[in-house]
Amino acid sequence: MGVVIDGCPAGVEISASDIQEALDRRRPGQSAITTPRNEADQVEILSGVFEGKSLGSPISLLIANTDQKSKDYSHIKDAYRPSHADFTYQKKYGIRDYRGGGRASARETVGRVAAGAIALKLLKTTMPLKVQAFVSSISGIQVRRSYTELDLSLTDSNIVRCPDEVIAKQMIALIEEAKSAGDSLGGIITCVVSGCEVGLGEPVFNKLEAQLAKAMLSIPAVKGFEIGSGFGGTLLKGSEHNDAFIKDGDKIGTRTNNSGGIQGGISNGMDIYFRVAFKPTATIMQKQASVNKSGEEITLEVKGRHDPCVLPRAVPIVEAMTNLVLADLYLQQKLSKI
Amino acid sequence: MGVVIDGCPAGVEISASDIQEALDRRRPGQSAITTPRNEADQVEILSGVFEGKSLGSPISLLIANTDQKSKDYSHIKDAYRPSHADFTYQKKYGIRDYRGGGRASARETVGRVAAGAIALKLLKTTMPLKVQAFVSSISGIQVRRSYTELDLSLTDSNIVRCPDEVIAKQMIALIEEAKSAGDSLGGIITCVVSGCEVGLGEPVFNKLEAQLAKAMLSIPAVKGFEIGSGFGGTLLKGSEHNDAFIKDGDKIGTRTNNSGGIQGGISNGMDIYFRVAFKPTATIMQKQASVNKSGEEITLEVKGRHDPCVLPRAVPIVEAMTNLVLADLYLQQKLSKI
Amino acid sequence: MGVVIDGCPAGVEISASDIQEALDRRRPGQSAITTPRNEADQVEILSGVFEGKSLGSPISLLIANTDQKSKDYSHIKDAYRPSHADFTYQKKYGIRDYRGGGRASARETVGRVAAGAIALKLLKTTMPLKVQAFVSSISGIQVRRSYTELDLSLTDSNIVRCPDEVIAKQMIALIEEAKSAGDSLGGIITCVVSGCEVGLGEPVFNKLEAQLAKAMLSIPAVKGFEIGSGFGGTLLKGSEHNDAFIKDGDKIGTRTNNSGGIQGGISNGMDIYFRVAFKPTATIMQKQASVNKSGEEITLEVKGRHDPCVLPRAVPIVEAMTNLVLADLYLQQKLSKI
């Protein structure tokens, strides 16, 4: 896999290990509840970094595939797998590379995670930023406490990446059960950004929440996004929902944070938090009815090694996309006033 | 208000009345549950259209403001209204036009609606497209039936724009109550796109659902977006959620539509449907605590005429943004293969 | 005419008179050797500026047309005027607004000049920049001295805008002669930028000279561009052409400046200078052979009031486009390092 990151200013300290750390949290084969396909996802910086610092030129990375068995694709060559992109790609492009890979494969997210690690390095040059995502729900088993009551540093202490240990165990059990049944599960990831400066986001079309929503819905399998009070906030009255401004030392803050850290599309310095819904993985180890390119009805049985639930590995992807959105708006912010 | 629409191909039939029809559904003062501020929002086409057809050059429109009383803004000149953009704009730009208007005012959505009407004309030149939004929930009072069981042609038969007459009455009563109390309400708008051709949407970052999510979250007061099975879909197993392909005459369709008409980021020809959460209007007719530019605590009482609930007027905005996303991807689609 | 300028940071001091001053140098009817069509080209700022400063939002301007006689266009409705855009627009768009105006009319350059005035205000907030263009050749009558030997403050002291008084008189006589004959003339404009900081321009595709070349060739009637040593520099050997670096006080400069102030696509702090070739105006007051939309051969006689030579009025256009390129790269430069 090649990854090219353009737009990183010169002078940012970047090492392969910064990127590797993020990739290791996404890589396949990391635990009993992810795909058994084992990829080291070892990153190599090919260009754009010199003596440990970005040069201002595009940064290109190489992440080698190691666990690539020469597979037999004949059973899916002409088949349209349910809830995959086979059909739409075929119709849109008139041609399709059926041999895994391609831009519809979730393998492309390795590039997002690598780029996100660099974006974070840039942001941290001036901000005390923390971007922390965690699994808050698996198939209805959910963390009931607010993120403010959780110790987010515990997220990686278990394989499902849920900082509530009790809930985490239930989640893991549920995923193991689905795995045994050759089935898959969905769930929700919550992401919290603290330490973001005031002013990120552009009015009208490029609001911070709009860019975050786009970034999240661009992740494979995502079906929903809500920020701050979200869908639940539709039950409140304005007098309950409004966030009163208060003096917070020599800063201005808000008493509540239903806004989710964004007002008028621009960060206000409070925590930015949002939730992202993932559907159950489309690839399951069961027979399914479908049709093929000729329109004939077929029964499809997908082989291979797949995640029964993508959420644990999607945590670093959600963080990476958040980093990328923030870095983009951080650079734009530099141009907002003289 | 001036509106400039760039990128419309030549040859699309466009008349002021097409645009006016859309604007009339958004305009203030249209019913007892919207702001009493009365604006005709009369549109005039200044350029880009010749003998009833687009020229391929930017289309510029003028929508005059008529009901502009010379107001006294002294009470909000230095105040930060809760859950408004006053504070973030001041910090981001170092300067702020406090006299209403500006890009943080929902008045800017008049441009979106006008542009959306033109986008729809373009799309209809080759597709039997229908884009229909309706209010599906107000402060928890919600339509329980699926959109497939509703007659969406009834949406405009009542002032809250809910095609379920019984629910609509309850919604209207609730809004009137909030209005009397000087308070405001939020809710949910559902949008359904039928007749969209296969192939709209770009892989990876510009997926159709990603662009829709961005478009919706860019609308003032929106806090959430879900497409297809959405957040509810996280409760299903893969074997329940997957949409089996079937032959549908000489087309290929899917038996269920949890995907919401999109697979791999690309439209598959089935209905595209999604839900959009709106927070309660930030402007309320009650005293609120806040701070001013100098950081002093103040009590703020906003005067003026405002919507106790934006959803009825937001229906054409959601439709317009959908039209704009589809038109953009429709044009990109023309470049996807030779 | 409406003009919208997006991307100007907040806080730049902008007044209508700054813009008007530039427009007055471009306006028709300003002297005996320009078109007698008289337009005040009075500018009004509609939005984006508040209390004398830019708000960071799009700046929209209105420049009213006053001298618009209701003309008879029947003679050119279906005719393709030689060396005009009638034929290509008709073929490209399938529809064409033949009533003057449109994007192929040089009247669009009023927007460039207005935007350029704002770009200059932005640049001057941090740089002691001077952008000075002048007419250096009309139909072969040319200034022989280098720009460094001229007093560029004399440029506007005559109606042809050539700082060499003797040459200016010859140029004016030549233009008057062409005007009497119903013919037109071309020529060359030289532009000199002094006081530009080091670092403007992006490697590879968006080099400063590439952006300048694009900007100049986008001006109606321009057929050539050369920077620094230009076409003449092809006659030198490398040992003659190379600009040796020298210490210039505590700065680094170059002994010669064949590079024209740009190395590797990036400004080096020396003067940037370039020459722009304008063809003779296509509209002449003589009978011409042509064809019409139906492909029939016709004889065409264009009526109306036109410039026998566009160069005097093109001087502020060249300056404006230079300002716009520099402002764009100046903003990009802010993102080049942390």
Add this chain to the structure above:
Amino acid sequence: MGVVIDGCPAGVEISASDIQEALDRRRPGQSAITTPRNEADQVEILSGVFEGKSLGSPISLLIANTDQKSKDYSHIKDAYRPSHADFTYQKKYGIRDYRGGGRASARETVGRVAAGAIALKLLKTTMPLKVQAFVSSISGIQVRRSYTELDLSLTDSNIVRCPDEVIAKQMIALIEEAKSAGDSLGGIITCVVSGCEVGLGEPVFNKLEAQLAKAMLSIPAVKGFEIGSGFGGTLLKGSEHNDAFIKDGDKIGTRTNNSGGIQGGISNGMDIYFRVAFKPTATIMQKQASVNKSGEEITLEVKGRHDPCVLPRAVPIVEAMTNLVLADLYLQQKLSKI
């Protein structure tokens, strides 16, 4: 070297040999008058092409460096080479990779040539296009005949790539002489495009000639561009310069072609032709005065293997950039009308 080409539609037939053919004309070491550094510049297609056709996804290529001796860069580590980008890069980015390569190295043009070969394949799917560049002048030794009187198929019959055999020999002798003296030469490349359809180019800022000018001035060492009548056209009167439309069978053409195949920024179906001025190579094998990073005056002697004249190898670069501009505008043209 990695090259990524985005935006190529699916279905274009692309093979490594198409690209290799173009690269072979650019590669170092191809003749006695180019640099003796020998690079095979062998291309490998890594992604984006499947079964001989483009997939619509980014096409990535790898071109390996073979002749990379581990060099000693200590003499240029802190030195600013005259008329190179060392100084401007250092100032712009605050960091610089002095070890050759980088974006200021003409080695980056290998990517342009590879991408141009793909652009040409796209264009040829619907147009009988020919893009032919040749060396028309070396240090004043120039082809006197118009391109229409030359047999452009002879361009590659000699090592200087000039289709006029007599002039070619003089050019070669001149280059050999400069090479012996450790000096370098500049010159002019003429490029002719025939068979281009009507309609390529966008009004106002993205005119075809503006995009060509930008593309050409982005090539390292280019100092000038002129199209059609160019600088010479400034000597003509309008009545002489205008290109009368004529019927040409069932097409419409022009009697003369001073416009250079473009009117109103849009191709008119006639030949597009332009000239590009290249300065003499900055790297010469002679001692030169300069300064270093600390501002100290130094004497610099560059070692290595360099082209005494880049023009023969720049011919395929000019063609490639032309292909890229045309392909870009060809795709845009698809969106100009319904």
